[in-house]
Amino acid sequence: MRGGLSVVSVCFAALALTVATASATPSGSIHPRPNTSVAGVTRPCGPAEDYRCTKGGYAGKSEGWPGVLYGAAYASHNKYGLHNCTLYAAYRVWKNGVSKSPGWSGNANEWATKAAAAGTRVDQAPAVGSIAQWNGGEKGHVAYVDAVTSRYIEVTDDNYWYNYTDRWRIARGSAAMPDNFIHFKDVGAGWYQRNYNSSGPSASSFGYGRPGDWPLVGNWDGVGGDTVGVFRGGTWYLRNANSAGKAKIKFSYGRSPDIPIVGNWDGVGGDTVGVFRKGTWYLRNYNSSGHSSASFSYGRSTDIPVVGDWDGNGTDTIGVFRGNTWYLRNSNSSGPVNIKFSYGRSTDIPIVGNWDGVGGDTVGVFRGGQWYERNYNSSGSSSSTFGYGKPSDWPIVGDWDGHIGDTVGVFR
Secondary structure, eight states, X not given: OBTTTBOOOOXXXXXXXXXXXXXXXXXXXXXXXXXXXXXXXXXEEEEESSSTTXXXXXXXXXXXXXXXXXXXXXXXXXXXXXXXXXXXXXXXXXXXXXXXXXXXXXXXXXXXXXXXXXXXXXXXXXXXXXXXXXXXXXXXXXXXXXXXXXXXXXXXXXXXXXXXXXXXXXXTTOTTSOSEEEESSOOOOOEEEOSSSSSSOOSEXXXXXXXXXXXXXXXXXXXXXXXXXXXXXXXXXXXXXXXXSOOSEEEEOSOTTSEEEEEOSSSSSSOEEEEEETTEEEEOSSSXXXXXXXXXXXXXXXXXXXXXXTTSSSOXXXXXXXXXXXXXXXXXXXXXXSEEEEOXXXXXXXXXXXXXXXXXXXXXXXXXXXXXXXXXXXXXXXXXXXXXXXXXXXXXXXXXXXXXXXEEEEEO
8 A cells, every 4th residue: 555545556347247336435236347248248459459449638747646646656657658557547637637646546346436435426326427336346447438328428547457448338227337426526517509400599598406307307397398407316406497597396206217207197297207127117207205196117128218298189198219219108108119110229319309390209219419209100211310419419309499309419
């Protein structure tokens, strides 16, 4: 040990994988560094012996407090320079403005415990700028979170011993998801809304919520258009205006790992909440804590839930996106699919909206900053295609101005 909490810190790729419940205190679960043999993991960049897959100006640098704690003798090296997952993760945090080590040095599988003990937020909510941490293997592993969407996260990392860098895309629900996310200094979250389904400037932009929150859109009060909200650890924070400020409605419903959903389930008033949990839907007709108004199974645990008024009758019902196939149902209950078709790609993020202001809701996908909207719930060509936002943004859809039809936005 060197000076209190500083120890030789390295990262190895574990050779086995078991699924374990994540917690702020490492529990000895075995997770590998991400690898493409695990379902839901792809590698857009790497393996690279140089630093082409990492970001933030990192090039195996040994400077500042990251270099003191994790560089020099505590990193391996090749002809391009130093390599260590902890050196890279600490470097990115330092570049985000953390001016000194907050007492969390050590091997990667020690980071969550030491961070939590030092008062740093540790949870299972990914946010851009947070550190992804795995407890398994001999030394564990850490990576930097570069993108968070409703479908996946993307992380970049360096690696001791193998001396290469990578960029990983990990689907939500994959067994390779990190055990913890450590929030030393996340990148700020913001909303960007546009009143047209086309490229162009945002009609409004503002901050609401925290990095790592799940963004929500709904007509919470049944008046005018849609406004924003966030889901955080089983708690809903809903706001009746598209602006920065305090939550108008706050309550607990569901669990932290649930996927939050929003819809007008009973055709009365505005939108209310629900959650999707491993293939089971729990819908509530009130924006408050309490029992579910309806619960039933539909789809698989790995599906992406979607909600829309598919038949134009004024009530929202359920659906799932699986691969590139949509399975839509006109009732909020278990049963056979009513509408099934293929549209988009398996890597797309599904979106739903009333794009033309006529009838009910139809489908679309968000792909690399491009929107592909279709005015029919069927296979076929896009009715509208345009660019808005960044590839790493989280797409959102709503009636921002209270006029007829939904338009686009992003949460960043």
